[in-house]
Amino acid sequence: MSTPLSRFPHLRQDFAASLVVFLVALPLCVGVAVASGVPAELGLVTGIVGGLVTGMLPGSSLQVSGPAAGLTVLVFEAVDTYGLPALGVIVLATGVLQLVMGALRLGRWFRAMSISVIEGMLAGIGLVLIAGQLYAAAGLEAPDSGLGKVTGLPGAALDALGSTEALASAGVAAGTVAVMVLWRRMPRPAGAVPGALTAVLLATAVTLAFGMPVATVEVRGLFDSVQPPGADAFGALAGIGFLGTILAFALISSAESLFSAAAVDRLHTGPPTRYNSELMAQGAGNTVCGLLGALPMTAVIVRSSANVRAGARTKASRVLHGVWLLLFAALLPSALALIPLPALAGILIHAGWKLIPFRELGALWRAHRGEALVLVVTAVSIVTVNMFEGVLIGLALSVAKTAWEASHSRVEVRDEGAGPVRVHLSGNATFLRLPRILDVLESLPRDRPVELDLTGLHHLDHACRTALGHWAERHGATGTPPVKLTDGTPDEGSTAVTVP
Numbered sequence: 001m002s003t004p005l006s007r008f009p010h011l012r013q014d015f016a017a018s019l020v021v022f023l024v025a026l027p028l029c030v031g032v033a034v035a036s037g038v039p040a041e042l043g044l045v046t047g048i049v050g051g052l053v054t055g056m057l058p059g060s061s062l063q064v065s066g067p068a069a070g071l072t073v074l075v076f077e078a079v080d081t082y083g084l085p086a087l088g089v090i091v092l093a094t095g096v097l098q099l100v101m102g103a104l105r106l107g108r109w110f111r112a113m114s115i116s117v118i119e120g121m122l123a124g125i126g127l128v129l130i131a132g133q134l135y136a137a138a139g140l141e142a143p144d145s146g147l148g149k150v151t152g153l154p155g156a157a158l159d160a161l162g163s164t165e166a167l168a169s170a171g172v173a174a175g176t177v178a179v180m181v182l183w184r185r186m187p188r189p190a191g192a193v194p195g196a197l198t199a200v201l202l203a204t205a206v207t208l209a210f211g212m213p214v215a216t217v218e219v220r221g222l223f224d225s226v227q228p229p230g231a232d233a234f235g236a237l238a239g240i241g242f243l244g245t246i247l248a249f250a251l252i253s254s255a256e257s258l259f260s261a262a263a264v265d266r267l268h269t270g271p272p273t274r275y276n277s278e279l280m281a282q283g284a285g286n287t288v289c290g291l292l293g294a295l296p297m298t299a300v301i302v303r304s305s306a307n308v309r310a311g312a313r314t315k316a317s318r319v320l321h322g323v324w325l326l327l328f329a330a331l332l333p334s335a336l337a338l339i340p341l342p343a344l345a346g347i348l349i350h351a352g353w354k355l356i357p358f359r360e361l362g363a364l365w366r367a368h369r370g371e372a373l374v375l376v377v378t379a380v381s382i383v384t385v386n387m388f389e390g391v392l393i394g395l396a397l398s399v400a401k402t403a404w405e406a407s408h409s410r411v412e413v414r415d416e417g418a419g420p421v422r423v424h425l426s427g428n429a430t431f432l433r434l435p436r437i438l439d440v441l442e443s444l445p446r447d448r449p450v451e452l453d454l455t456g457l458h459h460l461d462h463a464c465r466t467a468l469g470h471w472a473e474r475h476g477a478t479g480t481p482p483v484k485l486t487d488g489t490p491d492e493g494s495t496a497v498t499v500p
C-alpha cells in the first residue's frame with residue numbers, strides 16, 4: 001500500500017522549504033505592491049499565481065516567481081501614466097507576448113544579452129527604488145521622475161528634520177534596515193527566521209507598543225482589490241506609448257526571470273532550466289495575473305535562493321508556498337493593516353541596495369573598463385530618462401562597443417629602403433577601422449612599388465575591400481608598378497593578385 005511519503009519521497013523537505021519561502025515572500029509581496037502604487041493585496045495575488053500557476057509548469061524546478069522589486073519602478077510609472085485599470089491589460093499582453101516568444105523558442109536568446117546591460121538595468125532600478133523609498137520612509141510624497149527623486153533628496157531631508165512624524169517614520173525605516181542587515185549574523189535557530197519578516201514584525205510591535213504616529217498599510221480586502229480589466233481599458237492598446245510599455249514589461253521581466261534561472265541552476269545539482277519552457281511558464285503566470293488585474297511577475301532570486309538553501313528538492317515547495325500565501329490572504333487579511341509603511345520602505349531600500357553590483361563594478365573596471373562603462377551609462381540613463389529608454393541606450397552602447405572591439409585591426413609597414421614597401425594587415429578590417437587603414441596607406445611613398453598582404457585578416461568587409469581597390473588604382477596611376485595584393489581565403493589558400 002502506497003503512502004504519501006512513498007509517492008512523494010521529498011515531501012518533508014519540500015514542505016519545510018515552502019514555509020521558509022512563504023515567510024520570505026510575504027513581506028516582499030506586500031512591500032512591492034505598496035511601492036508600485038497599487039493595493040497591497042495585489043502583491044499577494046501575484047505571489048499566489050506565481051506559486052499555483054507558474055509553480056506547476058515545467059521550466060525551472062526550484063526557482064520561485066512573484067512580484068519583483070526590479071519591476072517596481074516600471075509598474076509605478078505605468079499606473080501613474082495609464083491608471084490602475086490599464087495595469088491588467090499591460091500584464092495580460094506581457095504574458096501573451098512571453099507565451100509567443102517561448103513558442104518561437106526565443107528563450108535561449110535572452111542568454112545572449114550583455115551582462116553589463118542587465119547589471120546596469122538592475123543598478124538603475126535599485127537607485128530609483130532607493131531614492132523613491134527614502135521619501136516613503138519619512139512619510140513624504142516622492143517626485144514622479146527618477147532624476148527628480150534623486151535631486152529632491154536634500155530638500156526632503158530638511159523637511160523631515162522639521163517634522164516629528166517624519167522623524168518617527170524615518171526611525172522605523174532605519175530600524176527595519178538595521179534589523180535586516182544584522183539578522184544574518186544571528187545564530188540558529190533564530191537566524192533561520194527570514195530577516196525581512198523579523199524586521200516587519202518588530203517594527204509592527206514597536207509602533208503599536210509606543211503608539212508611534214506612522215502610516216500603516218491600507219486594506220481593501222482580497223476580492224475588492226482584484227479588478228479584472230474592463231473593455232474600456234483595452235482601448236489603450238491603440239497608443240504607441242502603451243505598446244512600448246508592454247514591450248518593456250515583456251523584455252525586462254523575461255530577462256530578469258531567465259537570468260535568475262541561470263543563477264539558480266548554479267546553486268543546485270538538479271535538472272537544469274529549460275529556457276523556452278520557463279519563458280512560457282512566466283507567460284502563463286502573467287496572463288493569469290493580467291486577467292486578475294494584479295502585478296506582473298518574474299522569477300525572484302531572493303525567494304529562489306531561499307528555496308534552494310532551505311532544502312527544496314522539487315517544484316512542490318514553490319506550489320505549497322502559493323498555498324500558504326492564499327490561506328493568509330483569505331484568513332488573515334486584516335493583519336496587513338497593522339504593518340507600518342516605513343517598515344516596508346526599509347525592506348525595499350535594502351532590496352534596492354542589493355540590486356546595485358558594487359563588488360562586480362570594481363572588478364569590472366579593473367579588467368574590462370568598456371563593460372564597466374556600459375553598466376554605469378545604463379544605470380545613469382535609467383535614473384535620468386526612464387526604464388525602457390535607459391535599457392535601449394545601454395544595449396546600443398554595448399553593440400557599438402562590441403562592433404568596435406570586433407573590428408580591431410593592425411597595420412604593419414616594412415620599408416627596407418630598397419625594393420617594394422611591404423604592408424601587412426591583420427585582424428578584422430571593417431568600415432570602423434577604414435580611416436586609420438587609409439591614413440597609413442596614403443602616407444606611403446607614391447613612387448615606390450607596394451606589396452599588400454591581407455592573409456592575416458580574419459574578416460574583410462565590403463567597404464574595406466572596395467576602398468583598398470580604389471587606393472590601389474590611384475597608387476598605380478602615378479606610374480609606379482601595380483600594387484601586388486596577397487589575399488588568402490580558407491578555401492583557396494594564399495594567392496598573389498596584381499591590382500591594376
